C-alpha cells in the first residue's frame with residue numbers, strides 16, 4: 274500500500290507545519306497548517322505541482338524521493354508564487370537540475386524577482402495550454418487574483434484531478450489522513466471560513482470568475498495547497514467558497530465592540546440578550562481589544578448581521594474597533610444587516626464616524642444608539658429596539 278497515492282501515479286508529497294505561530298505573521302495557527310505539493314507521474318515525464326515553505330524542505334525532499342527514488346523531475350508547475358509554496362523552488366532546482374519551471378508570464382517574472390533564476394529554466398504557459406507527460410496530460414487555467422495576479426489551476430483529465438492553488442484551501446495541518454475520505458473533516462470547516470475571509474476575502478469576484486472557468490470540468494479530486502484533498506466533500510467546499518465570494522452569509526449576528534471601562538460592553542451584552550430573546554441562535558460577541566482579528570473577520574463574513582459598538586476616543590472610533598472596520602473595508606465587506614452602538618462622555622464622535630464609514634462602504638445602518646456616560650433605562654430600551662429592528666430585517670431577507 275502506497276500511503277501517498279491519491280490516484281494511480283499521482284501522489285501527495287506535502288508537509289505539515291505545527292511550529293509557525295502565525296500565518297503571514299498575522300493569522301493564528303492553533304491547529305497548524307499544511308503546505309501541499311503533488312507528484313504527477315506520467316509514462317514519460319514527471320511533474321511536481323507547487324512546492325512548500327522553505328523551513329520544511331528536508332521532510333519535503335524525503336517525501337518526493339520516497340515516490341520517485343532516483344528519477345528526475347522534468348517539470349515543476351507553479352500554480353501560486355506566494356513564498357509558502359514557492360520557497361522550495363531553489364532547492365528543487367538544485368536537487369533536480371533537469372527540471373523546468375512551468376508558469377505563466379506573471380509567475381515567471383515573480384520567480385526571477387524572488388529567486389534570481391536564469392531564463393533557460395522556464396516554460397511559459399498561457400490559458401488553456403497543455404503539457405504532455407506521456408499517458409497523462411496537464412492543462413492550465415489562468416485564474417488571476419485568487420489571490421495573487423499569477424494564480425492558476427492545473428487539471429489532469431485522465432484522473433479528473435484539479436490542482437487549485439490556494440483556492441478551496443483551509444488552515445489546519447493534516448493529522449494522518451490526507452484525503453477527506455480518510456478523516457473526520459468536521460473541524461476543518463471553521464478553519465476554511467477563517468482562511469477564506471482572512472486571506473482571500475477581498476477577491477470574491479475573482480474567485481467567482483475562477484469557479485466559473487473550471488465549472489465544466491469533471492472533477493473527482495480537488496487538490497489545493499492547504500488542508501485536506503477534497504473528494505467526497507467537493508460540493509461542500511465549493512459551496513462555502515461560492516457563498517463567501519458572493520458575500521452571502523448564514524443566519525446569525527456578530528457583535529464587535531470596544532470598551533475601556535465596561536459601559537459599552539454592558540450595551541453589547543444587552544443587545545446580545547435581546548437578539549437571543551428574539552430567536553437569534555448564532556450570536557458571536559467579540560471584545561475587539563481581546564479577540565484575535567482573524568476570528569472577528571471570520572465571524573463577520575460568516576453571519577448575516579453585523580453590529581459594531583465603540584466608545585469615543587479622542588474624537589475618533591476606539592482604535593481596536595477602528596482596526597476591525599479597516600479590515601472589513603479592505604475586504605470590501607457588503608451585504609450585511611448593519612447596526613451600530615456607541616458611547617461618549619462630553620462630545621460624541623464615534624457614532625458619527627461609524628455613520629461616515631457605513632456611507633463609504635455603502636452599508637445601510639438599520640439602527641444605532643449613542644449612549645452618554647453609562648446605561649440608563651433609556652439605553653436598554655434603545656438596545657431592545659435596535660435588536661428588534663435588526664431581527665426584523667434579518668427575517669425579511
Ligand SMILES: Cc1cc2nc3c(=O)[nH]c(=O)nc-3n(C[C@H](O)[C@H](O)[C@H](O)COP(=O)(O)O)c2cc1C
Nearest residue numbers: 532533534535536537584587588616617618619620
Ligand atoms: C483617552 C480617552 C479619550 C477620550 N476621548 C473622548 C472624547 O473625545 N469625547 C468624549 O465624549 N469622550 C471621550 N472619552 C471618554 C470615553 O468615551 C468614555 O470613557 C467611554 O465612552 C465610556 O465607555 P466605556 O466604559 O465602554 O469605556 C475618552 C476617554 C479616554 C480614556
